[in-house]
Amino acid sequence: MALEMGADAVGIAAVSDFSKECPEGYRPDDLLKGAKSVIVVGKRRYTRGQWMAPNTDLIHRARSGQSNRDTIAATLAGLLEGEYGHAALFVNPGMFDTGFVPVLSLKVCAELAGLGTRSMAGGIILSKEHGLLGFAATITTMDLSPDGPMSDPVCPDRACIAMFAEDGTTPCIRACSAIEGSIENGRLKEVTFYRQLCATRSNTTMNTVYLRLLPEIVEEKDPERRKYLAIGQARKYIEDPPGRGIWGRCIECMRVCPVNRRAIQLKGAEANV
Amino acid sequence: MSEMRPTFAAEVLARSRQDSGLEESEFGRATYDMYCVPLEVYEKYKDEVLRLSLSYSRWVASEDGGVLLQRVDQLSDGELSERLDLDEDTVRRIRCMAEWDLPMEVFRNAAEYKRRRRREFPAGSPRRDIRDEPS
Numbered sequence: 472m473a474l475e476m477g478a479d480a481v482g483i484a485a486v487s488d489f490s491k492e493c494p495e496g497y498r499p500d501d502l503l504k505g506a507k508s509v510i511v512v513g514k515r516r517y518t519r520g521q522w523m524a525p526n527t528d529l530i531h532r533a534r535s536g537q538s539n540r541d542t543i544a545a546t547l548a549g550l551l552e553g554e555y556g557h558a559a560l561f562v563n564p565g566m567f568d569t570g571f572v573p574v575l576s577l578k579v580c581a582e583l584a585g586l587g588t589r590s591m592a593g594g595i596i597l598s599k600e601h602g603l604l605g606f607a608a609t610i611t612t613m614d615l616s617p618d619g620p621m622s623d624p625v626c627p628d629r630a631c632i633a634m635f636a637e638d639g640t641t642p643c644i645r646a647c648s649a650i651e652g653s654i655e656n657g658r659l660k661e662v663t664f665y666r667q668l669c670a671t672r673s674n675t676t677m678n679t680v681y682l683r684l685l686p687e688i689v690e691e692k693d694p695e696r697r698k699y700l701a702i703g704q705a706r707k708y709i710e711d712p713p714g715r716g717i718w719g720r721c722i723e724c725m726r727v728c729p730v731n732r733r734a735i736q737l738k739g740a741e742a743n744v
Numbered sequence: 745m746s747e748m749r750p751t752f753a754a755e756v757l758a759r760s761r762q763d764s765g766l767e768e769s770e771f772g773r774a775t776y777d778m779y780c781v782p783l784e785v786y787e788k789y790k791d792e793v794l795r796l797s798l799s800y801s802r803w804v805a806s807e808d809g810g811v812l813l814q815r816v817d818q819l820s821d822g823e824l825s826e827r828l829d830l831d832e833d834t835v836r837r838i839r840c841m842a843e844w845d846l847p848m849e850v851f852r853n854a855a856e857y858k859r860r861r862r863r864e865f866p867a868g869s870p871r872r873d874i875r876d877e878p879s
Contacts, residue, residue, distance in 0.1 A: 496820060525869040671853075708878065
């Protein structure tokens with residue numbers, strides 16, 4: 472049903488698998504008492520054309536219009552309750568506990584449902600078939616047969632293994648200083664992610680950044696400079712919807728990822744890739 | 745003389761206190777004290793809170809060779825409170841401030857970083873210099 476509604480990938484995780492991966496308070500059964508299963512919906516976040524667009528604003532805003540990921544997860548919840556009588560709720564990436572902490576890690580959900588594996592690129596879940604996906608999840612008390620995690624990691628790609636052996640780096644590490652890590656015997660040995668740095672790139676014009684600017688506006692003594700600071704180019708900081716998560720105004724690590732590039736098939740464009 | 749009637753706002757405040765379940769000592773506090781920790785506490789712990797929370801995420805390969813990487817730290821507020829011997833509310837108040845407590849320059853640099861990457865690595869996109877974020 473999820474696939475018929477337009478999901479690119481769907482998988483099921485067992486709630487019992489979350490205890491090792493998530494701290495207490497951030498597991499599916501902390502949100503829904505008696506939860507047994509999590510259905511995870513994966514949806515491509517951009518069209519191929521958007522991947523090639525030079526305008527960050529266009530890429531970001533078009534994404535919100537094209538994805539029915541949350542609707543699919545909500546519809547699944549309705550089906551589980553209406554047809555099977557099991558309680559269900561859905562979680563999307565906009566749901567946060569406090570600050571930058573999500574109510575539930577959708578990356579862990581996707582990993583445990585076999586939709587992909589963590590990558591060098593800041594732990595993003597990569598799908599071999601679809602590259603970068605956005606996720607939503609439906610938690611239910613219904614005991615469904617889980618898919619479980621994949622048996623082989625998607626990252627590192629063979630091209631990255633060779634590059635790391637040669638130069639001690641990978642395309643994503645080279646692209647972004649929020650990413651560090653190492654590869655050993657063809658597998659990821661360690662991944663380090665400066666999430667706070669990524670957040671400034673992924674949220675560059677979120678209006679929460681305007682709140683960061685606010686104390687500096689208030690402190691400015693000169694009224695004309697204060698006015699300029701408040702409504703000059705920095706007003707861009709209030710032109711986006713409120714967001715506390717990592718919202719994806721930056722996709723530089725994925726633009727150079729061989730797995731993602733293969734999945735989105737950037738052909739027909741200028742060959743400068 | 746008729747008894748003074750409390751203002752409507754005072755009535756709402758009294759009802760909100762009743763429903764909050766908070767201790768008497770929590771009522772009537774300054775706004776800063778309701779939402780923030782003392783600055784010296786914030787300064788003392790903010791770096792450690794960031795380095796141990798999701799703001800700095802680290803995973804290592806599983807010892808059993810499994811496909812799932814194992815998280816290192818990336819502690820919840822509850823776990824941080826045990827590690828740092830602070831109460832959970834204090835940790836949360838420190839973290840929620842520290843997550844945004846960066847110089848504005850970092851956000852300018854973010855826009856410049858993306859613009860530079862697009863120019864140097866167009867990946868099929870036009871080579872126009874598009875400035876769509878503050879810089």
